[in-house]
Amino acid sequence: MTKKRKKIKLKKAPFIIIIILVLSLVLIISISNKNSSSKNEITENQKNSKVKKSNEKLKELNYINEKLDYFNNDYIDRYLTYKKENPNLPIKKVIINVNIGLDYPYYENSHEAEYLNTSYLLVNKYNYLPENYIPDNLVTIDSIYSNGEKVMVDYAKDAFEKLASTAKNEGYNIYAMSTYRSYNYQVGLYNRYVSEDGKESADTYSARPGYSEHQTGLTVDVYNKEKSYTDFDKTKEYTWMQDNAHKFGFILRYPKDKVSETGYTYESWHYRYVGEEIATYIHEHNISFEEYFVRFLENKNNP
Ligand SMILES: [Zn+2]
Structure with a gap:
């Protein structure tokens, strides 16, 4: 009897060991599961609080993100x-101004301009052109509408000649005084203004190299040959431009009431080709090109 018992005990021993092993394995798995599920809970909590936080932020912005596709x-x-x-x-203006970049000082947080070689290329104190950027298809303006040899991008040049000839037919004299300017030309110009007026003052009216819209080949400074270009707004040609420039695809680029958005003091002589559709919209809604750009062009795949 005792012999038999012993035999059974001996026979059972491996089973007991196996059971113990299995039990400890189950224990280990359940502990590690518990750990990882509590880890999951933590990240889930973090996520929830993040969502909650961003929800609170959106609430503070009156959930305007639901209304504006440029949010x-x-x-x-x-x-x-x-x-x-x-x-x-x-709040809408807050969104627009931040998208323009106005929450940073001029020339800070600036980026290389998008849409090179298009009529809706935006160049300003937050969007610069590469040093070696020369627009495609620069052609010379008909000398009867310019002061010396002036070049622009072909379609902008065609539009300007059409504008100037229409004006002429109606008794107004509009001439191109300054159009495309190369990066290196702007280097000389800017440095001259800085040495004359100091950097702070020069920055209010002259662009730093790479930041000048004149490098796009889409810009024209005009005058009537009788008065200095700086007095262009005292001429009847200026009034004509205010009523008609958009019909030819041009906008007054630095208006009096948009100084804080454009970063430039009022320039009655500086016009920019953006195409008839954009020019007409800007004219009718009295907005800056900066505002138009961030609302309708930026981050759009095919504007
Ligand atoms: Zn200009």
């Missing part, structure tokens, strides 16, 4: 800071 989620914190700094600004 940029990456800029939420910049929107909130800018809103705090400009409490009287409508």
Whole structure:
């Protein structure tokens, strides 16, 4: 009997060991599961609080993200800071101004311009042209509409000649005084202004090299040959331009009431070709090209 018992005990021993092993394995698995599920819970909680936080931020912005397709989620914190700094600004304007880049000082946080060699290329104190950028298809303006040899991008040149000849037929004299300017030309010009007036002052009226719209070949400074170009707004030609420039695809690029958006003091002589459709919209809605760009062109695949 005792012998038999012993035998059974001996026979059972491996089973007991196996059971113990299995049990400990189950224990280990359940512990590690518990750990990982609590880890999951933590990341889930973090996610929830993040969503909650961004929801609170969107609430602070009156959920305007649902109404504006140019609302940029990456800029939420910049929107909130800018809103705090400009409490009287409508929220839509907060979004537009931050998208333009106005929450940064001029020339800070600037990027290489998109849409090179198009009529809707935006160049300003936040969007610069490469040093070696020379627009395609620069051609010379008919000398009866210019002061010396002036070149522009072909379609802008055609539009300008059409504008100037229409004006002439109606008794107005409009001439191109300055059009395409190369990067290197702007280097000399800017440096001269800085040495004359100091950097701070020069920055208000002259572009730094790469940041000049004249490098696009889409820009024309005009005058009537009787008065200095700086007095262009005292001429009847200026009034004509105000009523008609958009019909030929040109806009007054730096208007009096848009100084804070364009970054330039008022220039009654500086016109920019953007095409008839954009020019007409800007004319009818009295907005800056900067505003038009961030609302209708930026981040669109095929504007
Ligand atoms: Zn100009």
